[in-house]
Amino acid sequence: MCSHTTNNSIANQGIYQTIEKSAIEILQPNKSTIWTISEPASIAWKTWNIGSEKSIRFFLARDDMVVQELGTFKNTFSVNGIKLAKNISSGDTYQVVGIELFPDNKYHVAKFATPYFSIRNEEADARRNTSKYGNSQKNTVAKALESPNRQSFEGRKISYVKELVFDNEKVSIDIWDHGRQDDDVVSIYLNGETIISKHLLTYRKKRITFTLDPSKSNDLFLYAHNLGKFPPNTVAIEITDGKTKEDIVLNSDLKSCEAVLIKIKK
Structure with missing residues (x-):
């Protein structure tokens, strides 16, 4: 019974x-x-x-x-x-x-x-049927060079989705798979330098602590090494300086990377 x-x-x-x-x-x-x-x-x-x-x-x-x-x-x-x-x-x-x-x-x-x-x-x-060296393209290139933000990395377009502001220079991030666990492999870059390299995403959080440059806007972006089984690669990120916490979601595929700008409050 x-x-x-x-x-x-x-x-x-x-x-x-x-x-x-x-x-x-x-x-x-x-x-x-x-x-x-x-x-x-x-x-x-x-x-x-x-x-x-x-x-x-x-x-x-x-x-x-x-x-x-x-x-x-x-x-x-x-x-x-x-x-x-x-x-x-x-x-x-x-x-x-x-x-x-x-x-x-x-x-x-x-x-x-x-x-x-x-x-x-x-x-x-x-x-697309006109010359690729036309005036419109020259103007587009000039605007990209004038922008203070990183526009591309290794041939991939970078899109900025959010700007974050923290009080402290020392920051920690946790990353984990926001979608299904489908063998996504990603790297995280800060100001063009690798801070997390070729990490296999799971539901288990991976933490890293780093120091921001207080003199500029720091760009943090997601780089996908594959597409997994369910593209695009989608990563949940929690960023904190011990006082303020921000939750974001970044996506990346083999042609583009999403990024955030991080500043120190002055």
Whole structure:
């Protein structure tokens, strides 16, 4: 009798755990969608066991490579008015990827990729047929050189997602796999120097302490050495100076790296 009760209890726990898992499904765009770059885009989705106060982060991917971060939005099931990057070319192998941010169950993160859909950009297609040494490209290069932030690293574009300010120069970071454990291998760079090298991400946090340069904005970025089984590589990072703590999520693929700028309060 006791054995039967115990087995039922275990079974009920298993059902409960299954029900409590979070999930997301993106309804729009779908396989029949055609986005036009000149017009704002919309995303619609539904979720299970993700509260309205939680946030979902969306990416536009092509051939398993992230081409644009579409934004982080509260779980309101739809968002309109998304501006698409003007340099995105026409194609039929685009996907929108949605990832749950900071889930209650750290061992399960809801993630969803849409079927392939199409994007049309006649202006970008026409520009690609012109000389690569045109005036527009020269102006773009000049602006990049004038920027105080690092624009690329080893041929990969760097995108800055946030600026952080701390009181103390000595800072610690913890990193761990924000999504599924799928053999992601990453490095973390500070001001172009490796502080975490070729680390296999798991749910176990890895900590490192380092000293910031108080005279400038320090750039911290994520570098992916592979794509794992579920691209892009998504890393949860907790940064603290012992007084202030910041939680961020960075993504990287084989063409781009996300970064943050870190300053010391003066």
